[in-house]
Amino acid sequence: MINIDEEMKIILKGVDEVIDIESLKEKLKKSKENDKPLIVKLGLDPSAPDIHLGHTVDMNSLISLEK
Secondary structure, three states: OOOHHHHHHHHHOOOOOOOOHHHHHHHHHHHHHOOOOOOOOOOOOOOOOOOOOOHHHHHHHHHHHHO
């Protein structure tokens, strides 16, 4: 299992700005302490006509978090 600093590196890869980084660290810490996965959501409608290949960047980020 990877530590919180390594998880933060994965999450922040390619990110320009994080509004509340301490809150994110705290959520990761609680997730590990309670042995519950951190829930991350991406608000896309899969049937929407305006989804394009650019959204794969977000999807790939979520996949890397899942690993």
